[in-house]
Amino acid sequence: MENRYILRCVIENVPTSRAKKLLKCNVQFITILGANPSLLKTWAREMLKARRYTCIVSRVQVVRIYSLLVEYIAMLVRLWVEAKKEQFIFFQGTNKTKGDSMNILITGGAGYIGHYTANLLNKSGHKVIVIDNLSTGDKDNLDKGIQFYDGDITNASDLIRVFGYNDINLVIHFAGKIIVEESINKPIEYYYTNVEGTRLLLKYMEHFSVNKIIFSSSASVYGNYEGIANEETITDPMTPYASTKLTCEDMIKYSGIEYIIFRYFNVAGGKQKGNSLIANIKNSDIITIYGDGSNIRDFIHVKDIAEAHFRAVKHMSSNNTHELINLGCGRGYTVLETIMKSNKDYIFTKARAGDIKISLCDNKKAEIIGWKPIRSIEEMLKEDTK
Numbered sequence: 547m548e549n550r551y552i553l554r555c556v557i558e559n560v561p562t563s564r565a566k567k568l569l570k571c572n573v574q575f576i577t578i579l580g581a582n583p584s585l586l587k588t589w590a591r592e593m594l595k596a597r598r599y600t601c602i603v604s605r606v607q608v609v610r611i612y613s614l615l616v617e618y619i620a621m622l623v624r625l626w627v628e629a630k631k632e633q634f635i636f637f638q639g640t641n642k643t644k645g646d647s648m649n650i651l652i653t654g655g656a657g658y659i660g661h662y663t664a665n666l667l668n669k670s671g672h673k674v675i676v677i678d679n680l681s682t683g684d685k686d687n688l689d690k691g692i693q694f695y696d697g698d699i700t701n702a703s704d705l706i707r708v709f710g711y712n713d714i715n716l717v718i719h720f721a722g723k724i725i726v727e728e729s730i731n732k733p734i735e736y737y738y739t740n741v742e743g744t745r746l747l748l749k750y751m752e753h754f755s756v757n758k759i760i761f762s763s764s765a766s767v768y769g770n771y772e773g774i775a776n777e778e779t780i781t782d783p784m785t786p787y788a789s790t791k792l793t794c795e796d797m798i799k800y801s802g803i804e805y806i807i808f809r810y811f812n813v814a815g816g817k818q819k820g821n822s823l824i825a826n827i828k829n830s831d832i833i834t835i836y837g838d839g840s841n842i843r844d845f846i847h848v849k850d851i852a853e854a855h856f857r858a859v860k861h862m863s864s865n866n867t868h869e870l871i872n873l874g875c876g877r878g879y880t881v882l883e884t885i886m887k888s889n890k891d892y893i894f895t896k897a898r899a900g901d902i903k904i905s906l907c908d909n910k911k912a913e914i915i916g917w918k919p920i921r922s923i924e925e926m927l928k929e930d931t932k
Contacts, residue, residue: 648863649673651714653699653747654721656683659762659813662852663718665689670856675712677704678721687817699743702750709754716758716862717751718855719744726766726900729787740790748801757803760858765811765874765905767792776908777870785900804867806858811844811874811907813851815926823881824926827888837897839882844874844907847921854917861915874907875919888927
């Protein structure tokens with residue numbers, strides 16, 4: 547999709563500083579709207595340099611360029627009418643923030659971890675912009691005041707639209723496919739969505755001069771490590787999903803931008819769906835145990851994860867940061883022990899492909915952003931509809 551041209555693009559009062567960047571994004575025909583004469587002249591000059599098909603429309607009058615013919619003016623009117631029907635991509639200037647607040651783009655921000663993080667940052671005074679294709683997310687999860695785009699990170703035009711409209715300071719990247727067992731059956735789909743999507747995101751971050759990212763990675767990159775994993779533990783991804791996460795980590799590290807990469811252990815609690823252990827305990831009457839129930843997991847509450855992102859944003863606002871950080875509780879429970887806490891019935895079945903035997907976290911490094919987990923596994927097992 548990256549090579550698909552955006553045939554028409556309406557630009558309304560976009561600051562001069564963004565003209566050249568937008569012109570490099572495969573935009574072939576651009577209509578400019580605005581009342582500021584100097585702004586219109588700047589765009590006209592940049593258009594001519596870029597050899598684009600160009601027309602400029604004032605809110606008050608049509609500005610003639612190269613003796614525009616009457617038929618051409620009529621075409622501009624038709625373009626304006628179509629634009630009002632939202633058949634074009636709009637760039638309408640930048641969002642301004644006050645004080646220490648930032649414009650934060652959250653990919654996958656309507657999803658499970660994403661919406662908790664988006665809502666927390668929104669309540670903290672940041673301007674939050676979410677892009678999500680809603681394949682698993684729900685925009686109704688988002689609080690009032692959060693700007694939402696229905697879009698996909700593998701679609702270049704969707705990313706251009708978001709970055710072009712908003713003056714982004716930092717990106718939090720959640721979007722991607724996350725089901726381990728599914729990745730074994732659909733590896734190419736996982737590599738395309740997770741790796742190619744991240745590559746495109748980094749490309750347009752560079753293009754629009756956004757140099758800070760917080761990336762959602764996974765402890766699955768450690769593989770079947772027998773012990774407590776810290777950030778120096780050798781990685782050994784055992785599934786396509788884990789491999790895509792490690793590949794994305796490397797792309798971010800070598801991109802030259804500032805970053806915090808979080809490796810999550812087993813996120814649980816809150817409004818959790820899907821086929822994870824805690825979700826099954828909360829949503830099912832009889833729990834299926836894959837294998838003998840002796841697998842050990844380090845569970846971390848989704849609200850603790852959201853707070854880690856909040857602290858990471860604060861840390862990156864005042865520090866040049868290049869950090870890889872584990873997020874977990876630092877305490878392990880077997881699958882059977884976890885189910886026993888719920889007093890629910892269970893049955894055994896064969897182990898799943900890709901399941902890791904032991905997953906335990908050394909979370910000491912997270913202290914550099916001022917974070918510690920505070921919620922217990924008992925809280926994760928409680929129903930939460932908020």
